[in-house]
Amino acid sequence: MEVRKAIEGRKINKFFYSPSKTQVLIDITLTVNKGEFVSIMGKSGCGKSTLLYILSTMDTDYEGELYLDDKLITGESSDYLSHLRNEKIGFVFQFHYLINEFTVLENVMIPGLKLNQKSREELEHIAMEKLKIFSMETHALKKANQLSGGQKQRVSIARALINNPLIVMSDEPTGNLDKKNSDLVLGIFKELVQDFHQTILMVTHDHDMASKTDRTILMEDGMIISHG
Numbered sequence: 001m002e003v004r005k006a007i008e009g010r011k012i013n014k015f016f017y018s019p020s021k022t023q024v025l026i027d028i029t030l031t032v033n034k035g036e037f038v039s040i041m042g043k044s045g046c047g048k049s050t051l052l053y054i055l056s057t058m059d060t061d062y063e064g065e066l067y068l069d070d071k072l073i074t075g076e077s078s079d080y081l082s083h084l085r086n087e088k089i090g091f092v093f094q095f096h097y098l099i100n101e102f103t104v105l106e107n108v109m110i111p112g113l114k115l116n117q118k119s120r121e122e123l124e125h126i127a128m129e130k131l132k133i134f135s136m137e138t139h140a141l142k143k144a145n146q147l148s149g150g151q152k153q154r155v156s157i158a159r160a161l162i163n164n165p166l167i168v169m170s171d172e173p174t175g176n177l178d179k180k181n182s183d184l185v186l187g188i189f190k191e192l193v194q195d196f197h198q199t200i201l202m203v204t205h206d207h208d209m210a211s212k213t214d215r216t217i218l219m220e221d222g223m224i225i226s227h228g
Helices: 048-055 078-088 104-115 120-133 149-161 179-196 207-211
Strands: 005-017 021-033 037-041 063-068 089-093 167-171 199-204 215-220 223-226
Touching (some): 005 048, 021 199, 048 167
Antiparallel strands (some): 005 021
């Protein structure tokens, strides 16, 4: 079976200029294939979150080439990248970024409403289907601020899936959760990969979390030292 790439970075270099020029990413080349659950691991300050921001197209100030779904996207306009992000990338952060005055259902629908390719009724149906994956459908009409931390993170994962993204990118998704909820989130990620063939790229500093992914890319001092 042909292995298809979800995302690929070639010779990515990144510099900060405050106050002097500092190189924070050095010749980063990596590939995440479709259907893979990959972690990027390394100590704080090694450049893993900086790399994720570039791979997610949110930071375009870098040298090198970035491919999404086998298409070169380096140098594309911010409007194009914004649409591409919404369509092809789902985000799960350490902080859930839910809108408290919106219901759970409305929060999950937001990226779909932004993409504007389906009717509100269709999106409501899809959002409920995503919530069912996480056993959160009975909370659909609650306000986001009525949920526990673990429930909020599950809703944020459902939101990341609303547009059926090519890849879900996650930065320390369990950083704010206790062990029980961390295990729950990791279990959900594994289920998404195994049952729904979702591609996931997760930044973590947690050895235990990383060991449960298909492959771990290890970073040190702005470089990849192992592709797992």
